[in-house]
Amino acid sequence: MTATSIWPIEMGGDQAKRRVAILISGRGSNMTALIEAAHAADFPAEIVLVVSNIADAAGLAKAAAAGIATATVASKPFGRDREAFERKLHETLVEHGIDLVCLAGFMRLLTPWFVSQWDGRMLNIHPALLPSYKGLHTHERALADGVKIHGATVHFVVPEMDSGPIIMQGAVAVLDDDTPDTLARRVLSVEHRIYPDALRLVASNATRIESGVCKSKANGSPDDMLIAPAVI
Ligand code: GRF
Secondary structure (H helix, E strand, O other), X not given: OOOEOOOOOOOOOOOOOEEEEEEEOOOOHHHHHHHHHOOOOOOOEEEEEXXXXXXXXXXXXXXXXXXXXXXXXXXXXXXXXHHHXXXXXXXXXXXXXXXXEEEOOOOOOOOHHHHHHOOOOEEEEEOXXXXXXXXXXXXXXXXXXXXXXXXXXXXXXXXXXXXXXXXXXXXXXXOOOOOHHHHHHHHHHHXXXXXXXXXXXXXXXXXXXXXXXXXXXXXXXXXXXXOOOOOO
């Protein structure tokens, strides 16, 4: 990620809509949210490809049913050679003329080589308010810590896991009787809202990076506030 860039981030190509690939490993509910959002005529990106590293990922069938091209680039045969797997993946993305990559439950650690190929053009969604709770089991850890506000983050991908400039976050109140499952459900609803919105911003060149921080042309109100627990 370049430390500083100016409006707009250049993506290359002059097509009206950015060509987006979504990378998944599982059920693909965020993928579905992105596909549905991209149906809007004014959405600045089209989902042209869904790639999975797992051949029977449930999301692949959902993507195919939605009329999106799918591909499997199995990671297993490459064993520990992560870069060899990623070269194949990268080739697939290039073949499809991809401008932007959205990671959506893609359960692979990416090498600096792959990340550098998509610098400033690869987004990820993480089920926590970064930089808190990087990694797995975010809801369990948030509950164990007793935080009162939890949420989800869309960020640009950098070589360090779950780091990189934050594009958008959404929050929910944590309730005393929440379980990891009930909390995960509410956070997932937030994910399904913020991922399409964050992609809209990036694909319409409404984001820029200043000293590693993402700023955007989105509307924010200084009065926006979430207090939890609310005292009635
Ligand atoms: C989501 O919680 C996302 O934040 C995380 O992996 C999960 C994927 O869920 N990175 P889905 O496959 O999009 O339903």
